[in-house]
Structures are given as structure tokens and as C-alpha cells.
Amino acid sequence: MASDYVPPVQKGFGQLVDSLFLLVLVYCSLLAPLLLKAPDKQPDPAQAIKTQVSWQTLGQNPTMQAQWQKLGFDAEQAKPIITTRFDYTIDPVSLIVTALVIVGYFVFVLRVSEKQYRQVIAEKFPE
Template sequence: MAADYVPPVQKGFGQLIDSIFLLVLVYCSLLAPLLLKAPDQAPATQAESKQVTWRDLGQNATMEAQWRKLGFDVQQAKPIITQRFDYQIEPVSLIATALVIVGYFVFVLRVSDKQYRQVIAEKFGR
């Protein structure tokens, strides 16, 4: 009769290193677009330098109160409110992201296949 299978156990230090590595990867992937974005080259115009009000920015009294709770005055909130999101897809970034995801998927499949074969060999003695 074969002995009961006992799978290998990853030590706490290995789990810590894995967790830190994944945390760094997530942090870098979230920070990269901010670091790689080109700065705006548009010079400030005369109209932009005039004093704006909350009403000019389309904010009502409730919205104004929430901005103030967050510590923003009208001048600080203006670029946040008026700057539109850029939804353009950059092909190079899209391809790089796809390659990283596919590469990670292939890596996981190969490692899983190797570990699966080791378990089968240990369990059934092949």
C-alpha cells in the first residue's frame, strides 16, 4: 500500500516574497501610465487666468461643499473638473500589455504543468 500523498508546503518566507513581488508588479502597472504620459504643452491663455466661480465650473452648492470638505478651493478644483479624460487607445501600450498578460499566462501554464506532472509522479510512481 502506498503512503498517503503529502504535497510540498511553501514556507512563509516564500509566501512573503511572492506577495511583495506581486504587490510591486501591481504598483508599477498602475504607476507606469502616469510616469509615461507626456506633459501638456498648451500655454495658459488670458481667459484661463481670470477668476472662476463654482457656478462657472457647473458646480452647485452641494458639490461645492464636498469639494471644500476635500480641501479644494475653486482654483485647485478647476483643472480637475475641466480636464477631460483621454480615452484614446495607444497601440504600442495595448500590444505591450497583451504580451505581458499572454506571457504570464504561458508561464503559469508551464509551471502548473510541471508541478502537476510531479504530483502525478509522486502519487502514482511513474
């Protein structure tokens, strides 16, 4: 009678290393676009002097103004936040690098799984 198969057990240290590795990969994939982003252009100081900043020029009504002031902002401090629009452009290099990392990890997992699967079959059904 064949003995029952007992799969190899991953030790706690191996699980810790795997978890930390995945955590570092996630952190790097989230941080990479910020590190690779081109620096923003600084506004022309002469242009900034010409325009007077007020809550009305920023399009803020009295209720909005009160909320900004509760947060500790005056019109000058709130201007960059209000006037900065979200940038939905996709950087092709970052997209390709992220895709390569994901595909590379997927291929790595498949290769390791195939190797382990073959080991299990070889142990379960010896020739």
C-alpha cells in the same frame, strides 16, 4: 500498499516572496501608464490673461460655488479641475505591454503548474 502522497509544502518565505512579487506586478501595471503618459501641453499665458475666470464663466451655480469654497477653492483654483475632461483614449503601447505582462505571467503559471503536476504524477504512479 502504496504510501499516501504528501505534497511539498511551500515555506513561509516562499509565500512572502510570491506575495511581494504579485504586489509589485500589480503596482507596476497600475503605475506604468502614468509614467509613460506624454506631458500635458501648458496653456498659453497670453490666452489665460485675456479670459476672466468667474464662477459663472465656469458654469457653476451658487450652490456649486459654495461647495467649492467649502473645499477651499476659489474660481482660479477650481478652473483646471472643472475644465479638464476625462481622457478615455487608449494608448496602444500601454495596452500591448499590459497584455504581454498578463499573458507572460499566465504562461509562466501554466508551465510551473505543468511541471508540478508531472512531479505529482511521477511520485504517485512510479514506473
